[in-house]
Amino acid sequence: MIVCDGLVKIYKSADLEVVALQGLDLRVEPGELMAIVGNSGSGKSTLLNMLGGLDRPSAGKLTVAGKDLLSMSDRDLIRYKRETVGFVWQNNARNLIPYLTAQENVELPILLRGRRRKARALELLEAVGLQDRRRNRLSELSGGEQQRVAIAIALANEPQLLLADEPTGSLDTKTSDQVLDLFRKLNRELGLTIVIVTHDPHLARKVDRVVAIRDGRTSSEMLRRRSYAEELAELERKGAESAAAEEESHVEYAVIDKAGRLQIPASFLEAEGFKDRNKVRVEWEDGRIVLRPPDADET
Structure with missing residues (x-):
């Protein structure tokens, strides 16, 4: 679904150049649910913007669903953003129009596809568990409910890839778990490829693979030891697990690039x-x- 080879992004402002990505390599398979983590300034949001077609790479290779984003024309890039990707932002002001109801918010992007917007909007709101709240305005919805509306909007164009930028950053722990469980449900039932950018390493408990970015390169990957469903089944059998057990859900691997370079964890x-x-x-x-x-x- 996603192929990044030696991806470079340089931002220029007057005489200043900032290298946000320094030869990043990444592969994401169709139907994966994965997260990208990293400290502020590591390049994770820059990568997400390029995957969403909001920014162009400076060099390297970037393909999504077989489409080359480096050589794509402006017209094709608009079509790509309409048809291939859906975006969920942390800030609901970027996702939603406050004076519209939940249903009206979801109907807006469907107009671009020329479909029966009411039926499709109701279908999407049901998928995110908000059909009973469809007539409520945003001021009448909780933060978690607003984020669910945002996810429904991101699904309106039937994307192949769903991108989420800190989708739980402004939510409490319980609501965050509910939103992440919704991502897992959509991934499993729709076969949707989902990439979540976050600063929260505990998100690893909910996804199958976590890629860490440091200084504009992939530094490590954490892979799940066993399926999330198996972990939940064991939790039900044994009850509350210790924090140590949670840490063992994934195995961390350093990433070696094509030139044989690897990033050693700072703690080491x-x-x-x-x-x-x-x-x-x-x-x-x-x-x-x-x-x-x-x-x-x-x-």
Whole structure:
């Protein structure tokens, strides 16, 4: 569904250049539910904007559903945004029109497709569990309900790819869980590919794969040990699980790029022998690649 090879994005302002992405590589398969995490300034929102057709790459390769976003014309880019992707923003002011009802908000984008907007809007509101609230204006809906309306709007064009930018950032823990469960439901029932950008590492409990970005490159991936359904079944059998058990739901792997580079977790570099060093010894030992601090007499 998504292929990023050596993706580069440079922002220019007067004499200043900011490199937001520095050769990022990423693959996302059709039907995946995955998250992208990273600190502020890591490049995760820049990547999401390019996947959504809101910004163009400076160099590298970026294809979504077989479409080359680097060479796409402006006309084709508009069609891509209308037909291929749906977007859910953290700020509901970007998703919704406050003086319209939930149903009227969902009907608006359907007008572009020339479909029976009322029937389709009701179908989407039912899919997100808000059919009974369809006549309510936004001021009469909770934050979680507003975000559900936003998800219904993002599905109005029947996208192949759903992008969500910090969709739970302004919600409490309980409501966040409800929204994330809705993403899982849509992913499972519609076969929809969903990419969620977030700063919250605990989101990993709800998705199958988490890609961490650092300094404009993919630094690591966390893959689920077993299916989410299996975990829920075990939770029901055993009751409340400890925090330690939650941490074991995924296995983290460092990512090696095509040039053989990898990013070592910052916490490892703070360990004794590696702190404030800019070199490591790389050795092959018993079928493993081993990183060692340089000898004390090295400069």
